[in-house]
Amino acid sequence: MNAICTKNLTKKYALGWRQGRLLALDSLNLQVNDGEVYGLLGPNGSGKSTTLKLILGLISRTDGDAWVFDVPCDKVQSRLHVGFLPENPYFYKYLTGMETLEFYGRLCGMRGAPLQKRINELLELVGLTRARDRRLAGYSKGMLQRIGLAQAMIHDPKLLLLDEPTAGVDPIGSRDIRDMILRLKNMGKTVLLCSHLLEQVQEVCDRIGVLNLGKMILEGNMETLIRDQRRLTFTVQDLSDSARAQVEATVRAAGGQVLSVAHPQTTLESLFLDALKKDERGMGHHD
Amino acid sequence: MTESQVNLTTAATAIKPGRVGFSLHRVWIIGLNTFTESMRQKVFNILLIFALVAISSASFFTEFTFSEQLKFMKDFCLGAVSVFGTLIAIVGTAQLLPNELENRTIYTILAKPVRRLEFILGKYIGMALLLFISVLMMSLMLGAVLKIKEARMVMVAQQGVDQASTPDAREAAEGDLAQIRADTADLDIIKGIILIFIKLSLLAAITLLISTISTSMIFNVAVAFMVFFAGHLRSAATEAWAHHKIWLALLAILPDLGAFNVADDINLGNLIPWQHVGLVAADGLGRIVIILIATHLIFAKREI
Numbered sequence: 001m002n003a004i005c006t007k008n009l010t011k012k013y014a015l016g017w018r019q020g021r022l023l024a025l026d027s028l029n030l031q032v033n034d035g036e037v038y039g040l041l042g043p044n045g046s047g048k049s050t051t052l053k054l055i056l057g058l059i060s061r062t063d064g065d066a067w068v069f070d071v072p073c074d075k076v077q078s079r080l081h082v083g084f085l086p087e088n089p090y091f092y093k094y095l096t097g098m099e100t101l102e103f104y105g106r107l108c109g110m111r112g113a114p115l116q117k118r119i120n121e122l123l124e125l126v127g128l129t130r131a132r133d134r135r136l137a138g139y140s141k142g143m144l145q146r147i148g149l150a151q152a153m154i155h156d157p158k159l160l161l162l163d164e165p166t167a168g169v170d171p172i173g174s175r176d177i178r179d180m181i182l183r184l185k186n187m188g189k190t191v192l193l194c195s196h197l198l199e200q201v202q203e204v205c206d207r208i209g210v211l212n213l214g215k216m217i218l219e220g221n222m223e224t225l226i227r228d229q230r231r232l233t234f235t236v237q238d239l240s241d242s243a244r245a246q247v248e249a250t251v252r253a254a255g256g257q258v259l260s261v262a263h264p265q266t267t268l269e270s271l272f273l274d275a276l277k278k279d280e281r282g283m284g285h286h287d
Numbered sequence: 288m289t290e291s292q293v294n295l296t297t298a299a300t301a302i303k304p305g306r307v308g309f310s311l312h313r314v315w316i317i318g319l320n321t322f323t324e325s326m327r328q329k330v331f332n333i334l335l336i337f338a339l340v341a342i343s344s345a346s347f348f349t350e351f352t353f354s355e356q357l358k359f360m361k362d363f364c365l366g367a368v369s370v371f372g373t374l375i376a377i378v379g380t381a382q383l384l385p386n387e388l389e390n391r392t393i394y395t396i397l398a399k400p401v402r403r404l405e406f407i408l409g410k411y412i413g414m415a416l417l418l419f420i421s422v423l424m425m426s427l428m429l430g431a432v433l434k435i436k437e438a439r440m441v442m443v444a445q446q447g448v449d450q451a452s453t454p455d456a457r458e459a460a461e462g463d464l465a466q467i468r469a470d471t472a473d474l475d476i477i478k479g480i481i482l483i484f485i486k487l488s489l490l491a492a493i494t495l496l497i498s499t500i501s502t503s504m505i506f507n508v509a510v511a512f513m514v515f516f517a518g519h520l521r522s523a524a525t526e527a528w529a530h531h532k533i534w535l536a537l538l539a540i541l542p543d544l545g546a547f548n549v550a551d552d553i554n555l556g557n558l559i560p561w562q563h564v565g566l567v568a569a570d571g572l573g574r575i576v577i578i579l580i581a582t583h584l585i586f587a588k589r590e591i
Contacts, residue, residue: 013590056398059590076307076400084398090390092320094327106316107399151395161398 001070003159003190004032004055008064011050011214024050026214027064032207034069034158037181037191039201039222042211048194049087051211052161055192056084068159083152087163087194089144093137097128097147100136101154108155122150127176142173149180159190166197171272178204199269202226235264307400314409317396321413322420325379330417333371337425340367341432353440353463357470358553360436364429365479365550368422369486373515375421376414376487380494381507383410388502393591407495407586411579414491422484429476437471478564479549485571486547490515492578493542499586518544542574 009028012021025047032038040048053059055066057073071078091100101119105111110118123129126146136144145165152160162181166174174197181191181204195201201208202222210218218225239247248258341364348359387393387410396406444464451457494511501507517524521543528534546567549559 053394053591056394058394058397060588076402079398079400080307082398084395086391086394086398088391089395091392091395092324092390094324095320099323103316103320104395104399107313107396107401148395155399 001034002031002067003034003036004030004038004066004068004192005070006030006051006055006064006066009051009054009061009066010063011047011054011059012062024214025054028211028214028216030209030216032190032192034190035185035188036206037185037193037204039205039208040192040194040211041196041198041201041208045213046211047214048211049163050214052084052163052192052194055161056082081158083155083157083160085145085148085152085160085162085165087167089148091136091144091147091151094135096133096135097123097139098132100147101150104151105154110155118154118156122153126150126180141168142170145169145173145177149177153184157189159192160184161192163194164196165193166195166200171269172276174200175269175273199267231259307402309402310405313401313405314412317401317406317409318412318416321383321410322416325413325417330375330379331421331424333375334421334424334428337367337371338428340364341425341428345432345436353444354466354470356440357433357436357467360433361476361479361553362550364432365476365483365553368425368429368480369483369548369550371425372418372422372483372487373490376418376490377494377508377511377515379417380414380491381498381511382504383414383495384498385502385504385507388591397591403587404583407499407583408579411492411495411582414495415488418487418491419484422480422487426477426480433471433476437467440467473553475549475553475559478559478561479553482547482549482564482567482571485568485575486544489542489544489571489575489578492575492582496578496582496585499582499589514541515544518542521545542571547571 006028009025009030010023011025012023014021028047028051030051040051042048050059054061055068055073056079057075060074066073068078069081071080092103095103098119101122102115105115105119120129123132126149128143128146128150131139131143136147139147145168149162149165152162165177165181169177178200181193184191185204185206191204193201193205205222207221208219208225209216244261248261251258344360344363344367347363348356351359384393387396393406397403441464444460444467447460448457448464451460490511493514494507497510497514498504498507501510518541521538521541522545525535525538528538549564552559
C-alpha cells in the first residue's frame with residue numbers, strides 16, 4: 001500500500017478578473033511508499049506547498065486524483081493517520097505549550113491520562129518540558145517549530161507531512177529535527193519532507209522528487225541519483241609525498257585521470273558543533 | 288530535542304479507523320478554544336469600561352423624578368450593553384478566520400480528521416459563548432447598580448415619608464416609595480437583555496458569513512457595520528419604499544435589527560409582551576440558522 005499516491009494531479013489557481021489561471025501543479029504522479037522518507041524539493045513557487053495542500057484536502061484539485069493510504073484525499077477519513085507541520089506556524093499565541101497539545105489531542109479523540117502521558121512524552125522528546133506552561137507568544141521560532149512537530153505527532157500518525165521543518169531554526173535545532181526524522185523513520189513512519197536545505201534532505205531521505213514550475217523534473221532513489229558512476233574518491237591519511245606521486249602515476253598508467261588531489265574540508269556544521277561542544281560552559285538551551 | 292531516549296507510547300486512544308462522522312464534541316473543543324483565545328486577548332477589559340458607564344449613569348438625571356431616573360438609567364445602560372456587545376460581536380468575529388489563516392492554525396486543525404462544518408460551527412459557538420458571558424456580566428453589573436440606586440432612592444423616599452408634615456405630602460412620598468419598588472421589580476429589562484443577546488449572536492453570524500468570503504479583517508468589519516446600520520434602518524426604509532417591490536424584497540433579506548431594541552418601550556413604560564419577545568427571538572434564531580448554513584456551504588468549497 002502506498003502512503004501517498006497521486007495520478008495526474010493538477011491544480012490551476014484563478015488569478016482574478018480576466019487574468020486567466022495559473023498552473024501551479026501539472027499532472028503530478030507521485031508515489032510515496034509506506035515507511036519511507038520522501039523529499040519533495042524545488043524552488044519557491046514550484047508547487048510543493050500546493051501538493052501538500054491537495055493531499056490534505058485543503059484546496060480542491062482541478063484534475064487528477066490523490067489518495068492517502070488508499071482513501072481519496074477529499075474524504076475526512078483520509079486524514080485519520082496524517083500529521084502536518086505547516087511552514088512558519090504560529091499557533092494560538094495565548095495558549096501554553098501544554099494547552100496547545102491538549103487541544104490537538106482532544107481534537108483527535110484523545111483524553112484523560114493517556115493524553116497527558118503522550119503530551120509529557122512529546123514535550124520531552126522535542127525538548128520543551130521546561131517551557132510547557134509558557135504561552136506560545138513567548139516562544140522562539142525554533143520552539144514554535146518544535147511544538148509544531150509535537151502537535152503533528154500527537155495522535156501517533158503513520159504519515160507525517162513536514163513543510164520546511166527547519167526554516168528559521170538554528171543549526172543545533174536543525175540537527176535535532178533531522179535526528180527526529182530519522183527516528184520517525186526507524187519507528188516505521190512515512191515522512192514527506194519539503195525543504196530547501198539540500199544537505200539535510202540528502203542525509204535523511206530515501207527518495208526525492210524535484211518540482212519546477214509545477215512539473216516533476218527529476219525523481220528517484222537518493223543513493224542512485226547522487227552517485228557519480230564515472231568518478232571515484234579515495235580518502236587516505238598520513239600519506240608521504242613520494243607515495244602520493246606513486247599513486248598518481250599508477251592511476252595514469254592504468255588510463256585514469258587524476259582530477260583533483262586536495263585536503264578534504266570539514267563542514268561548517270561540524271566546525272560549529274565541535275566549537276560548541278568544546279565550550280566549557282556547555283551548549284545553549286532552547287527552552 | 289533532549290536526547291531522544293524518550294520512549295513514545297503509541298496513542299492507543301486516538302481516533303479509531305473507519306468513517307469520521309460529525310462530532311459535537313469536536314465542535315465544542317474548537318468553540319472552547321475560540322472562547323479561551325478571545326478571553327485571553329483581554330476582550331473582557333471592555334466590560335470594565337461598561338462598569339464605569341453603568342456606575343456613572345446612576346449619578347445622571349438626578350433632577351428628574353425617581354421613576355424617570357430609573358427609566359433613563361435602564362435605557363442608557365441597555366444602550367451601552369448593545370453598543371459594547373456589538374463591538375465584541377463584530378470586531379471579535381471579523382478577526383477569527385483571518386487570524387486562523389495568518390497563524391496557520393486552520394491548516395493544522397483541518398489536517399486532522401476534523402470536518403469543515405465542525406470547525407466553522409466551533410468558531411461560531413466560541414464567539415456566542417463569549418457574547419453570552421459578556422452580556423451576562425454586563426447584566427449583573429447593571430443589576431447591581433440598579434439595586435444600589437434603588438436602595439439610595441428608597442432611603443430618600445423613606446425620609447420623605449418620615450418627615451412629611453401633612454397627610455397629602457405623606458401620601459405623595461408613600462406613592463414615590465411604591466413606584467420605586469414597582470419600577471425596580473419590573474422584569475422588562477430582562478426581556479430587553481435577552482433580545483440584545485440574540486441580536487449580537489445574529490451580528491456574529493453575519494460577520495462570520497462575510498469573513499468566509501473575504502480574508503481582510505478591515506473589509507469584514509466595514510461590511511458588518513454597514514449591515515448593522517442598514518438593519519437598524521430597515522423598518523423606516525420599508526415604510527418609505529412601500530411601493531417598490533424590488534426594494535422591499537431586498538429589504539426582506541436584511542434583519543430588522545430595530546425590532547430587537549425594546550429600550551424605548553421600557554422608557555415609555557409600555558408593557559413588552561413575552562409573545563413579542565418570542566416572535567423577535569424566533570426570527571433572529573431562524574436567521575442565525577439560515578446564515579450558518581450559508582456560511583457552511585461557502586466555507587466547504589473555500590480554498591484555504
